[in-house]
Amino acid sequence: MFSIQTFIRPHLLSLKPYSSARDEFEGEASVYLDANENNLGSLAGGVDYNRYPDPYQKTIKEKLSKLKGVRPEQIFIGNGSDEAIDLLVRLVCEPGKDEVLLLPPTYGMYEVSANIHHIGIQRVPLDEHFQPVFEKIAEKQTERTKILFLCSPNNPTGNSLAPNTVEKLIRSFNGLVVVDEAYIDFTDTPSWSTRLDEFPNLVVLQTLSKAWGMAGLRLGMAFASPEIIGFLNKIKPPYNINAVTQELVSEALDKTAQLGDMLDVIIQERTRLMEAFATLPLMEKVYPSDANFVLVQVPNANDLYGYLLKRGVVVRNRSTQPGCANCVRITVGTPPENDHLLEALQTYAAQNSA
Template sequence: MKTFDLNTLVRTNVKSLKPYSSARDEFKDFNQKMIYLDANENPFENGVNRYPDPKQQDLKALLASKNGVKAENILIGNGSDEVLDLIFRAFCEPNKDNIITLPPTYGMYGVLADINAIENKKIILKPNFQPDVEAILNEVTKKTKLIFLCSPNNPTGNSFSDEAVLKIINNFKGLVVIDEAYIDFSKDKSWLSVLSDFPNLVITQTLSKAYGMAGLRIGILYASKAIISILNKIKPPYNINELSQQKAIELLSLNKTNTQIKELIFERNRVAKVLTKIPFVLDVYPSDANFILFKVDNAVKRYNQLLNKGIVIRNRTNEPLCDNCLRITIGTSDENEKVISILKTL
C-alpha cells in the first residue's frame, strides 16, 4: 500500500490530550479482599454498586479467542454508533476534513459526519451495488481521512468484491473502515483474517445481529494496537455497563449462534425464492445479510398494505439505486410463513 503514517491523521488536540484516569484505571488489581474507598461508590453490595471494568477485559478476552485476534486490537463501544463516532472524533478535524461514503449505505455515517462537522463525499455505488473504485480514489484529497465500506451492505445486502476493497485499502493513505455488522450471514470471510497486514484497516462488528444482543448495545472495533490506543484516549471511561458485559459473556458462552445463523440463512433463501414468484415483485437482490432487498411495482402501496396486515418492514425507495425497493428482515419460520401468506393475497 501507499506510505501510511497514522500520526498525520490524528487530530492535533487528541495527540496532546491527557485522557481521564478513572479509579479502576489507577488501581486495576480488583479482588474481594480489598476495601475499595477510591471511587465514591455506594458500599452496599447489590451486584451493580461498583463501577464496571472500563477496559472490558473478560469480554475482550472472549472475543479475541473467538476471532483469532489479540485483546489489544479490540475496542468495545456502546453500540457500533459509539465506536464509529470515536473514529470521527479522533481523526477528523471539524470544518476541515472530509470522509467518503458509498450510498445507498448505513445512514449513521452521514449523520455522524454532520454531528462532527465533517464533509461527506458521497460516491454512489455502481448499478450492481459494487464500489466505483476509480471514482472513489479520484475524490480523495489530503483532507480525506476516512472511507466507509459497509460489507455486506445495508440496505442492498451484497458483499463488496475483494478486488475492489483491496484496491481501496492499498491506494488510500487514510483509514478504511469496513463495517461488518452482517458478516456472520455472508459466504465471504471476515477481513479480520488480514487485519495485521494493513495498518490503515479498521473493522467494526456488532453483537446486535447474528448474536441476538441488540438490547445490550455492544459494538466492536478491531484495528492495530496504535489505532486502539488513540481511541482509548477519548473513550468514555465506563461506556459499557456491568450488566451488559456480564450478559454478553453469558450469551457468547452458550454457543447458540451458529445454529441460529444456519436457520436464518435457510429462511432467507426460502423467502427470496417465494418473492421471485410474487407478481408485483420485479426483482429480488442477492443477500449476504439477514434481510432481503426487493423491488416492487409501487413501494409505498405495498409497504402500507403490509402495515395494515400487521407486518412492519422498511421502505427504502428514497435511497439511491433503490427506487420502489422494500427491505424485509428475516424472522422466525412462523413469522416468515405469515408474511409469505399475506404477500400471496396482495
C-alpha cells in the same frame, strides 16, 4: 507507509485521558473507598451493580480474541458499533475542514456522525450491482478526505462488496478505511479482521446486535492496529459498557454452538423467502443477500408498505436511498412470521393483479 500519528487531530495526540478509579487500582481489596460508589449495595437487583464496571472489558476481549483470531490489544468495545463510528470521526477529522467518503446507498450513521461533527461528506454511488467503482472513488479523495466507509455486506442492499476492489481501496486510500461487517456472520466471506497486520489503515467494525441476537444490549466491536485501538480507548468515556451488558455478553460468547444453530435457521429462512419472492409477480427484482434481510423492488413501495402495516407486518421502505427506487428491505423473521408475511404478500399480489 501509513502512520495513524499523522492523521490524529493534533490536540488529541497530547490529550491526557480521564483516569478513573478503576484505572488507578486493579486487583482485589476488602474495602473499596476510592470511587465514591454506594457501598451499601444497589437497588437494581444486586450488590454487584453498585460498583463501576471494567472500563476496558478485559474478559470480553479475551473471549473475542479467541473467537475472532485477533489479539486483545486489537479490539475496541463500544456502545454499539455506532460509538466506534462516532469516535473514529472525532479522532481524525477536524470540524469544518476534513471530510469522509461514503458509497450510497449505505448505512445512515456514517453521514449522521459526520454531520454532528461538522465534517464534509463526499459521495460516490455504488454501481448498478451495488459494487464500489474504484476509479471514481480514487478521483474523489483529496488531502482532506480522512475516512472511507465501506459496508460489507452492505446495508440496505444485502450484498458483499467485491474483495478485490476492497483490497485495492485499502491499499491505495491515504486515510482510514473502515469496513463495517455488521452482517458478516450471515455469509461465508472471510472477515477483513484476519488481515489487520497487513493494513495499518484498516478498521473493521462488527456487532453482536444481529447474528448474536443482542441488539438490546448495545455492544459493538472495532478491530484495528493496537495504535488505533489505543487512541480510541484514550478518547472514549471511562465506563462506556455497563456491567450488565458485560456479564450477559461474556456468557453469550461461550455459546457458539447455539449461535451456529440460529444462523442455520436464519439462512434457511432467507433462502425460502427469496425463492418465494421470485414467484410473486409483484416482485420486480429480488436482490442477492449475504445478510439477514432481503431487498426487493416492487411497483409501488409506499403502497406495499402501507398494506403490510395494516396486516401487522412492519418492513423498511428504502425508496429514498440512491439506487433503491421502490425498494423495500425485509428482515428474515421466524418461520411463523415469514409464513404470515408471505400470506400477506400473496393476498396483496392477487388484489393488485385483478
